[in-house]
Amino acid sequence: MAICSLDLADFMESTVHIPVLPKEVIQFGKPEPGQTWIDGTGGGGGHSKMLLEAIGASGRLLIIDRDPVATERLSAMFSSPAVVQHGSYDQAHQFLRLLDWPPVDGILLDLGLSSDQLADRDRGFSFQTEGELDMRFDTSSGIPAWQWLTHVDEKTLADTIYKYGEERFSRRIARRIVEVRKTDPVKTADQLRELIYRSVPGGRPSKFGKKHGRVDPATRTFQALRIAVNEELDILENALRRLPDCMAIGGLIVIISFHSLEDRIVKHAFRDDPRLEVVTRKPIEASDAETSDNPRSRSAKLRVAKRVIPAPPMPY
Numbered sequence: 001m002a003i004c005s006l007d008l009a010d011f012m013e014s015t016v017h018i019p020v021l022p023k024e025v026i027q028f029g030k031p032e033p034g035q036t037w038i039d040g041t042g043g044g045g046g047h048s049k050m051l052l053e054a055i056g057a058s059g060r061l062l063i064i065d066r067d068p069v070a071t072e073r074l075s076a077m078f079s080s081p082a083v084v085q086h087g088s089y090d091q092a093h094q095f096l097r098l099l100d101w102p103p104v105d106g107i108l109l110d111l112g113l114s115s116d117q118l119a120d121r122d123r124g125f126s127f128q129t130e131g132e133l134d135m136r137f138d139t140s141s142g143i144p145a146w147q148w149l150t151h152v153d154e155k156t157l158a159d160t161i162y163k164y165g166e167e168r169f170s171r172r173i174a175r176r177i178v179e180v181r182k183t184d185p186v187k188t189a190d191q192l193r194e195l196i197y198r199s200v201p202g203g204r205p206s207k208f209g210k211k212h213g214r215v216d217p218a219t220r221t222f223q224a225l226r227i228a229v230n231e232e233l234d235i236l237e238n239a240l241r242r243l244p245d246c247m248a249i250g251g252l253i254v255i256i257s258f259h260s261l262e263d264r265i266v267k268h269a270f271r272d273d274p275r276l277e278v279v280t281r282k283p284i285e286a287s288d289a290e291t292s293d294n295p296r297s298r299s300a301k302l303r304v305a306k307r308v309i310p311a312p313p314m315p316y
Helices: 008-013 022-029 046-055 068-077 089-099 115-119 145-149 154-165 170-181 189-199 218-230 232-246 260-272 288-293 295-299
Strands: 036-039 060-065 082-086 104-110 247-257 276-278 301-307
Touching: 022 046, 022 104, 022 247, 022 301, 036 046, 046 060, 046 068, 046 104, 060 068, 060 089, 068 082, 082 089, 089 104, 089 232, 104 232, 145 218, 154 170, 154 218, 170 189, 170 218, 189 218, 218 232, 232 247, 232 260, 247 260, 260 276, 260 301, 288 295
Parallel strands: 036 060, 036 104, 060 082, 104 247
Antiparallel strands: 247 301, 276 301
16 A cells, blocks of 8 residues: 655655654654554654654554645645544544544654745744734634734733743733734734834844844744644643553653743653653754754754553543
8 A cells, every 4th residue: 555645756845844853753753563653743744754654554644733734735645554634633532533543652743833834925824924814723713813913902912922922022012012903903924023023122133134043023922822823732731631541551652842831841741640651851852964954943852751551441
């Protein structure tokens, strides 16, 4: 049976996303022929392709993604023994029940935003675009970020930007958004970017480029709104409660995070869950060679835990 329905050239053309920490995922996840795995964040399909190559035609892979655009592309990319499902990784137990699969040998979550999503100028994920400020992973549910910005009160907005973006000028930014929306709703990514630049001291990056090590002032607010709109941290915490019961004894869960909020949740869940044993005492980070080739890997942190005690019946 074909594992990937596209040849290498077509695969590379189908996505602009480069999977982070690819060697480390295989090294620490240890996928083997015949195993059953879940890739809970299919994205561009790079990690899924690697896992399928490792588990072979005798294995099985469940690929999940919240983004309907991504799941459509993944369905075109992969065939048996892969199964693609549209949904969130905290629904993995429901998909296993639907497929009538037993507990799995490994789970991979790459919590980062896909480069394909950033490159889509109509979704508003990137402050470098001019598209509508949508920011939803799943455009079939919830409300877009711009719509939320039309009615959220100033305190809640400031608290959201501070909590999820760790932005110390959150109150200035929230105040300006609320002032501007009285006459002109903030509907596009470039509108929000300009408001942020006018709210943060020294906000607009130099036309000659960012100073060494400096993060663009819009980064933190865009991150905060995306997390809020998609309920990302709530979903992560819910998943970490459920996923161990989807795993066979000795199974491994590999999670890649990209900011301190996610990494802290993963670290504490792995440490405090009696069903799990921490495999990586410290997070695994990208090599200098990888960060040079793929700058988005600079903030990636990989943690691994192993399922260690007998599993109760799966909570279906």
